[in-house]
Amino acid sequence: MDIFGNKLRLFSKKATPEEVAQVEAWAQESEENLQELKALEALFQASEDMKGYQSFDKKLAWQKITQKTGTNPVRPLNSWRKYAAVAASLIIVVAASIWYTTTQVGVPSAIGQEFVTSDVQQKFDLQDGTEVNLDANSSLIITGYRSVALRGKAYFKVTKSDENDQFSIQTGLGKVTVLGTQFVVHSSKENFEVAVEEGKVRFDDESRSITLKAHEKINITDGTLTKQIIQNSNEFSWVSGHLHFDNTPLKMVFSDLQRHFGIEINVLPNVQLGNECLLTTSFQNESLDSIMGELALLFGLQFEKQSKKIIIKAAKC
Amino acid sequence: MNMGATVVKQWFDQYYNILCNYAFGILQDRDASEDVVQGLFLHLLEHEPTQVQHPKAFLIRSTHSRCIDFLRKKNVEEKTIIFWQEKMSDETNWEQKMDAFSIKELIFESIRHLPPQCSHIFVLAKIEGFSYQEIAEKLELSVKTIENQMGKALKLVRTHLKDKI
Numbered sequence: 001m002d003i004f005g006n007k008l009r010l011f012s013k014k015a016t017p018e019e020v021a022q023v024e025a026w027a028q029e030s031e032e033n034l035q036e037l038k039a040l041e042a043l044f045q046a047s048e049d050m051k052g053y054q055s056f057d058k059k060l061a062w063q064k065i066t067q068k069t070g071t072n073p074v075r076p077l078n079s080w081r082k083y084a085a086v087a088a089s090l091i092i093v094v095a096a097s098i099w100y101t102t103t104q105v106g107v108p109s110a111i112g113q114e115f116v117t118s119d120v121q122q123k124f125d126l127q128d129g130t131e132v133n134l135d136a137n138s139s140l141i142i143t144g145y146r147s148v149a150l151r152g153k154a155y156f157k158v159t160k161s162d163e164n165d166q167f168s169i170q171t172g173l174g175k176v177t178v179l180g181t182q183f184v185v186h187s188s189k190e191n192f193e194v195a196v197e198e199g200k201v202r203f204d205d206e207s208r209s210i211t212l213k214a215h216e217k218i219n220i221t222d223g224t225l226t227k228q229i230i231q232n233s234n235e236f237s238w239v240s241g242h243l244h245f246d247n248t249p250l251k252m253v254f255s256d257l258q259r260h261f262g263i264e265i266n267v268l269p270n271v272q273l274g275n276e277c278l279l280t281t282s283f284q285n286e287s288l289d290s291i292m293g294e295l296a297l298l299f300g301l302q303f304e305k306q307s308k309k310i311i312i313k314a315a316k317c
Numbered sequence: 318m319n320m321g322a323t324v325v326k327q328w329f330d331q332y333y334n335i336l337c338n339y340a341f342g343i344l345q346d347r348d349a350s351e352d353v354v355q356g357l358f359l360h361l362l363e364h365e366p367t368q369v370q371h372p373k374a375f376l377i378r379s380t381h382s383r384c385i386d387f388l389r390k391k392n393v394e395e396k397t398i399i400f401w402q403e404k405m406s407d408e409t410n411w412e413q414k415m416d417a418f419s420i421k422e423l424i425f426e427s428i429r430h431l432p433p434q435c436s437h438i439f440v441l442a443k444i445e446g447f448s449y450q451e452i453a454e455k456l457e458l459s460v461k462t463i464e465n466q467m468g469k470a471l472k473l474v475r476t477h478l479k480d481k482i
Binding site for chain 2: 002003004005006007008009012014036039040043044046047048049050051052053054055056058061062064065066068069111112141143144145146147149170
């Protein structure tokens with residue numbers, strides 16, 4: 001028997017006689033309980049008619065108003081919107097929760113709004129000016145003016161805020177709070193990572209609280225957290241679409257491609273990738289097929305492509 | 318800022334979001350709602366606000382009135398205009414109306430403090446307007462679980478707002 005649920009059913013007139021009795025018994029235990037019940041019911045009634053309730057940008061609005069009167073000196077746009085501060089790039093993938101789908105692209109978002117992607121990335125802005133790049137097969141829901149919950153992978157460019165209203169992302173493993181920076185969080189069933197491009201981020205879960213600076217990253221596997229320095233410039237390649245290789249061993253190339261395209265590259269045991277298998281090139285927004293074709297030519301690769309997997313069967317380099 | 322402007326800024330900070338939501342209920346358009354409410358505050362800045370006897374009632378009634386003006390300018394159907402005019406003349410207690418919306422605003426602000434699944438369900442039910450049955454289907458949970466989560470959300474919101482209501 002859930003007392004909270006019973007109260008709710010009481011208010012919405014769906015409670016069974018036993019549930020009603022339980023709540024009434026509780027209410028009669030003390031004056032405090034009785035008052036609490038009344039207060040809860042009042043809140044319930046107030047919340048019954050909140051469909052479509054949303055937030056509006058007060059700061060921008062006041063600026064518009066005072067610009068028209070000349071009462072206040074006009075504050076430069078810079079101090080408010082995204083033009084000013086360094087943004088924060090955040091990729092978060094939240095495991096486990098199931099979110100439903102509505103897609104509304106290009107519309108200023110309001111609390112409750114949800115974005116879902118299938119095969120393609122989607123870019124949009126949040127109400128506070130934060131830019132979001134939602135990776136494929138991901139979903140994001142707005143839970144507050146400066147907070148979201150995300151399942152999958154997304155890149156955020158968070159706007160700096162004048163007040164203590166830090167942007168936060170709730171994930172399945174913990175909460176990421178933006179301290180005013182550019183960073184990436186990747187949280188999925190298989191992988192949890194927070195990588196900071198610029199600035200600072202704090203990660204909290206039940207047992208720890210860690211602050212990360214630029215070019216630092218953490219990885220959580222099976223509950224164990226490791227902190228590393230980011231050495232690979234392709235860490236954020238999937239956001240820009242730009243992959244850069246400079247005498248990079250083929251093994252690392254495959255690992256970058258795996259992250260970039262969200263696929264698995266399996267090199268068969270008989271394949272030798274020696275020290276001569278080095279790649280120096282850049283790919284800008286090229287498809288996986290096109291890149292694999294080029295690699296096949298350069299390194300004599302034989303491979304088999306399945307839906308989310310590539311199997312490397314042979315290499316000559 | 319002069320005395321009058323300070324007062325207007327206070328009203329603005331406290332009531333802007335509320336009034337925009339109120340206007341949205343009539344106009345069903347975000348930009349229009351903001352234009353109407355901003356127009357009201359602009360007017361207040363340019364005239365003497367300290368003469369207003371009952372600010373809460375004044376602000377919300379003025380918003381309603383300006384919404385009707387807006388609808389007229391947009392040439393909406395006469396019956397829509399009459400509908401909202403009647404609502405205006407029927408209203409006996411504007412202050413209470415503002416108070417009711419203030420509570421909605423407080424509830425709305427508390428959503429971000431709810432735990433993830435709780436806030437998601439709350440938003441789906443209250444802001445998006447889905448039935449518990451629909452939510453249960455979408456999230457693959459039982460209706461009872463949804464009800465329990467909603468009950469929990471109410472409790473958490475209540476705790477959060479204890480000192481403010």
